Structure formats: structure tokens, C-alpha cells
Amino acid sequence: MSLQLLIVGGGIGGLAAALALGRGGHRVDVLEQAARFEEFGAGIQLGPNVVRRLRALGVEPALQDVAARPTRLSVRSVQGGDELARMVFDAARVRRYGAPYLCVHRADLHAVLLGALKAQGPSRLSLHTGARVSRIATRGGEAVCAAADDTRAWEADGLVGADGLWGATRARVIEHDAPPHRTGHTAWRALLAQAALPQALRSDRIQIWLGARVHVVAYPVRAGDFLNVVVLAEAAPPEGAGLDARGWDQEASLDTLRQATRQAGAGLRALLDAVPAWRAWTLHDRPPLQGPAQMAQARIALLGDAAHPMLPYLAQGAGMAIEDAATLAEVLAGVDAGQLPAAFAQYAAQRWARNARVQARARRNARIFHATGLLRWGRDWAMRLGGARVLDVPWLYAG
Numbered sequence: 112m113s114l115q116l117l118i119v120g121g122g123i124g125g126l127a128a129a130l131a132l133g134r135g136g137h138r139v140d141v142l143e144q145a146a147r148f149e150e151f152g153a154g155i156q157l158g159p160n161v162v163r164r165l166r167a168l169g170v171e172p173a174l175q176d177v178a179a180r181p182t183r184l185s186v187r188s189v190q191g192g193d194e195l196a197r198m199v200f201d202a203a204r205v206r207r208y209g210a211p212y213l214c215v216h217r218a219d220l221h222a223v224l225l226g227a228l229k230a231q232g233p234s235r236l237s238l239h240t241g242a243r244v245s246r247i248a249t250r251g252g253e254a255v256c257a258a259a260d261d262t263r264a265w266e267a268d269g270l271v272g273a274d275g276l277w278g279a280t281r282a283r284v285i286e287h288d289a290p291p292h293r294t295g296h297t298a299w300r301a302l303l304a305q306a307a308l309p310q311a312l313r314s315d316r317i318q319i320w321l322g323a324r325v326h327v328v329a330y331p332v333r334a335g336d337f338l339n340v341v342v343l344a345e346a347a348p349p350e351g352a353g354l355d356a357r358g359w360d361q362e363a364s365l366d367t368l369r370q371a372t373r374q375a376g377a378g379l380r381a382l383l384d385a386v387p388a389w390r391a392w393t394l395h396d397r398p399p400l401q402g403p404a405q406m407a408q409a410r411i412a413l414l415g416d417a418a419h420p421m422l423p424y425l426a427q428g429a430g431m432a433i434e435d436a437a438t439l440a441e442v443l444a445g446v447d448a449g450q451l452p453a454a455f456a457q458y459a460a461q462r463w464a465r466n467a468r469v470q471a472r473a474r475r476n477a478r479i480f481h482a483t484g485l486l487r488w489g490r491d492w493a494m495r496l497g498g499a500r501v502l503d504v505p506w507l508y509a510g
């Protein structure tokens with residue numbers, strides 16, 4: 112049984128869905144507003160739960176070529192730099208979760224997915240760029256789903272909204288939906304060539320420094336050749352500087368970054384000072400999903416950030432989009448056009464609670480990572496005592 116499907120959005124979630132659905136024998140049109148299929152930004156971490164799904168999509172060998180395989184996760188304090196806890200990524204851990212933990216530049220992951228998609232051939236896939244979908248409709252007693260931009264229109268049996276935090280599809284699934292809210296948190300990201308760094312700053316591990324209302328993450332990407340550094344702070348440049356952080360006056364943004372990291376001890380300070388240029392992102396959020404109806408409605412399903420954006424404090428936003436894609440392909444196997452609404456409902460029923468749990472955990476991590484006072488004291492004590500047990504998330508990585 113082969114369906115005709117539209118996917119709005121060609122980010123990591125949209126491409127993973129196209130790949131999974133194409134492998135399932137369905138015919139897919141991917142509609143991407145940008146002029147080219149490409150990803151910007153910096154690194155992303157992929158837990159074993161995500162790497163297993165990517166393996167099932169047949170892209171693990173290509174991913175291993177471009178990813179870095181960190182040796183361990185090491186958590187330190189921003190001020191003193193002393194290690195609070197560590198989790199070693201050893202063979203036993205790979206056996207337990209069935210896959211390694213990887214770090215990859217998002218452009219590399221996007222390119223791996225795109226390459227695998229193109230290899231499927233044109234009979235199952237059409238990629239449309241410059242296609243900013245602004246109108247979505249269901250017609251003919253819901254038998255046809257249509258999307259249109261200013262000049263073109265497409266029809267299919269069903270539509271998957273993978274159009275991210277600000278996408279157009281969500282409004283077709285959730286009535287009276289509020290817009291994403293500003294969290295007041297900002298992420299500054301940078302990429303450093305390891306070869307250009309002093310030996311002491313080069314790293315083959317994921318490092319996290321926890322401070323008051325701020326934390327810093329660094330990990331290798333691009334087969335270990337680059338170090339991805341991210342500062343995440345409960346701080347934002349002054350109001351009126353614009354909603355999109357990329358449009359900010361860089362000096363205003365950098366002043367805020369300097370303020371947020373002024374507590375950094377010598378080791379971390381040296382790393383931050385080695386960064387030649389930062390890019391800033393304002394972090395927006397939505398409340399965790401409350402039920403399956405927020406992920407699918409009749410012939411329209413939502414996937415990834417379009418359905419469940421999350422703070423990057425559990426490093427699983429793209430991961431959940433990839434998990435969504437895998438489940439979507441599973442529930443659509445052997446389904447005909449008449450059964451599609453029921454299959455989308457089944458997809459939503461299978462995915463919403465896990466996505467909501469990950470969203471909630473990411474929010475909780477924000478409070479723990481940025482703790483001050485007694486909560487901070489309790490966190491540090493628990494980390495020193497519990498070590499890897501506190502850092503591991505078995506329900507997530509084994510799920």
C-alpha cells in the first residue's frame with residue numbers, strides 16, 4: 112500500500128520523516144521555504160535512542176564518518192572547574208543502550224539525511240525549495256489534503272507539518288493555540304577548530320560547566336576536528352533588540368554574554384576567550400504536550416518542533432523529531448488513504464506522552480543546571496555522590 116504525502120519543512124525532522132516514509136514505499140513531496148536544503152547552526156548531541164533510529168534508516172555508516180564519538184560526559188562547576196560527576200561512554204554502555212552516543216554538526220546530519228533521500232531516487236521523492244507554505248486545506252470530504260505557496264499547490268492523501276517552532280501547520284491541528292513564549296534564556300554558539308587551540312583546550316569529551324543561571328557545554332563535532340561551544344544563560348539582550356536573536360546588535364548580545372559568564376573560573380575562561388565569534392539564539396518554548404489531539408487531526412500530523420519544541424537542556428529536540436519520523440513510518444506501513452486519519456491518530460497516541468516527558472525533563476534540567484543557593488548545594492552533593500547514576504537517563508536512552 113503506497114500513500115502520497117506532503118511534508119512541510121525540510122529540517123532534520125522533515126528529512127528524517129521523508130526518508131523513513133520513502134523507505135516504507137510511500138511517495139513524498141518535501142516543501143521547504145528556504146532557497147536551498149541546508150542547515151545552519153552548530154552541533155547537536157545524539158543519544159543512543161536517536162542513533163538506533165538513524166541506524167534503522169540506513170544512515171549510521173555515513174553518520175559515523177562525520178560524527179564525533181565522545182569518550183565521556185564530564186560535569187564541572189563554572190566557578191571552580193572541579194569535576195562534580197562523570198559518565199564514561201564505554202563498551203558496556205553501548206551494549207546497554209544498543210548504540211553509541213554521538214555528537215555531530217547539524218549541517219553534517221542534514222547532509223547525511225539528504226544524501227540518503229536522494230539515493231532513493233526521484234520515483235518516491237520530490238524536493239521543492241522556495242516553497243513557503245501559507246495555505247493548508249482539506250477538501251473532498253477530507254479525502255485530499257492540499258498545501259500552497261504564492262505560486263504553486265500540491266495535493267496528497269495526508270500532510271505532515273515538520274515546519275518547526277514558527278511553522279504554519281500547527282494552527283490547522285490546534286485551534287486557539289498561543290504563540291511560543293520567550294523564555295528569557297539565550298544560547299550563544301561557536302565552533303572552534305581543535306587544531307588551532309592550545310592542547311589544554313582540545314577535547315574528546317562532552318563537558319558541561321554548571322553555574323548560577325548559566326551553563327556552558329562543549330563537545331567535539333566533525334569527526335573530532337571541531338569543538339562546539341554553547342553558553343546557555345537566563346539572560347537576554349535588552350527588549351526591543353528584535354525577536355530573532357540572529358538580528359540582534361552583536362555588541363548588545365555580547366555584553367549580555369560577558370555578564371552571564373563573568374563567574375567563569377580560569378579553565379573555562381580560557382576556552383571562552385578562545386572563541387573568535389559567537390552567534391546568539393533567543394530561546395522560545397511551549398508548554399509540554401497535553402494529549403494526542405495536539406499532534407494530529409484527521410489528515411494532518413505534526414512532527415518535531417512544530418509539535419513539541421523544547422529547551423535544549425536535555426539535548427533531545429532533534430532526537431524526538433527523528434523518533435517521531437520512525438514511528439510515523441511504522442504506523443503508516445500497509446495503510447491505504449482511507450485508513451490514514453486513524454493511522455495518524457495512532458501515531459499521536461504512541462508519541463505524545465514520551466515527547467511531553469522529554470519536554471518537561473528539559474524544563475526541569477534548566478532549573479537544576481542553573482540552580483543557586485540550597486538547590487545548587489543539593490545538586491552538587493547528589494552529583495558527587497551519585498556520579499554516572501545521576502547523569503544517566505535510562506528511560507530516555509533505552510526507549
Ligand SMILES: Cc1cc2nc3c(=O)[nH]c(=O)nc-3n(C[C@H](O)[C@H](O)[C@H](O)COP(=O)(O)OP(=O)(O)OC[C@H]3O[C@@H](n4cnc5c(N)ncnc54)[C@H](O)[C@@H]3O)c2cc1C
Pocket residue numbers: 119120121122123124125142143144145154155156157242243244245273274275276277278279298300341392414415416417421423426427428429430431432
Ligand atoms: C542551542 C540549541 C541547542 C540544541 N541542541 C540539541 C541537541 O544537542 N540535540 C538535539 O536533539 N536537539 C538539539 N536542539 C534542538 C533542535 O535543534 C531542534 O529540536 C530541531 O532542529 C527541530 O527540528 P525540526 O525539523 O522539527 O524543525 P526545524 O529545524 O525548525 O526545521 C523546520 C523547517 O521548516 C521550514 N519551514 C518553516 N515554516 C515553513 C513553511 N511555512 N513552509 C515551508 N517550510 C517551512 C524551515 O525553513 C525549516 O527548514 C538544540 C536547539 C538549540 C536552540
